[in-house]
Amino acid sequence: MQFRARFRALLAALAGLLVLPTGGFAALPAGGETTEQTICRLIETSASAEALPVDFFTRLIWRESSFRPGVTSPAGAKGIAQFMPGTAAERGLEDPFDPEAAIPASAGYLATLRARFGNLGLAAAAYNAGPTRLARWIADGGYLPLETEDYVLFITGRPVAEWAAKGREAPAAPTPAPIGPGEIDAGMARPGTGARAPRISAVKTAMADCATTVAAIRKSAPRIYDGVYAPYGVQLAGNFSKARAIAAYERQAGRFPALLAGKPTLILGSRAPGRGRHAFYRVRLPAGTLKEASAFCRDLKRAGGNCVVLRN
Known part of the structure; x- marks a missing residue:
């Protein structure tokens, strides 16, 4: 039972985060829109x-x-x-x-x-x-x-x-x-x-x-227009309510200003399978490399925050 619980938690992290009104996390269905x-x-x-x-x-x-x-x-x-x-x-x-x-x-x-x-x-x-x-x-x-x-x-x-x-x-x-x-x-x-x-x-x-x-x-023109956004993102909050996603991010930013103050964030609503036309709003901090994203998320978690590293 303990193994199954850990496995379900891992799948939830890989699928994305949903910040609930209480501040908890739930899984976003896999296969949603890319940025x-x-x-x-x-x-x-x-x-x-x-x-x-x-x-x-x-x-x-x-x-x-x-x-x-x-x-x-x-x-x-x-x-x-x-x-x-x-x-x-x-x-x-x-x-x-x-x-x-x-x-x-x-x-x-x-x-x-x-x-x-x-x-x-x-x-x-x-x-x-x-x-x-x-x-x-x-x-x-x-x-x-x-x-x-x-x-x-x-x-x-x-x-x-x-x-x-x-x-x-x-x-x-x-x-x-x-x-x-x-x-x-x-x-x-x-x-x-x-x-x-x-x-x-x-x-x-x-x-x-x-x-x-x-x-x-x-x-x-690949050398001139070489990318649409950072290839990785540190997801800091997410919700099917845009206002709640932003509020959850602002709570984290207020708790950890040394890590999050002034950082550029992307707020974008993407659709997910099985959710009709409802968008899932994600607040992500862009990162150029997986190493950079992982290091930032690790520091935030050590300080007591919540995050997950995902490819954009």
């Missing part, structure tokens, strides 16, 4: 809600952060969708480091930019350079930052100048097309007018889902 699958689900759901092509939105989010929810750029942009503080406030985004909030906010912002500038290529340019700067470039000419030109080309497969050409729908497909974003905003409007240009059928390609798009990006 990347969760992010892709959020991308696909948000893209659908705002009528954005999934491959376009996937490439934009990847270009922003390589799917890393906890990053901050040197300019101060935060989270998986790289919101600047002012833009986050304008969009009502309280926590840009929360992918469940940031990804839908990003899709909504892109839809707003598309409505303003007439097509998705210019929406992407405005997302990167800022709408004021893009509007000035459209009105007065000159140059956009090279970063913005590269950004739009990576996401759409076409130069930003082609997207800005008046009287044209979708620009002619580039040669070669870099990973084939689908028919992005076919029926492209003239910038600032909302008028639709004649349809051009040459730009139609097969639309790709998020996972397929990410795989293509990795294959084409």
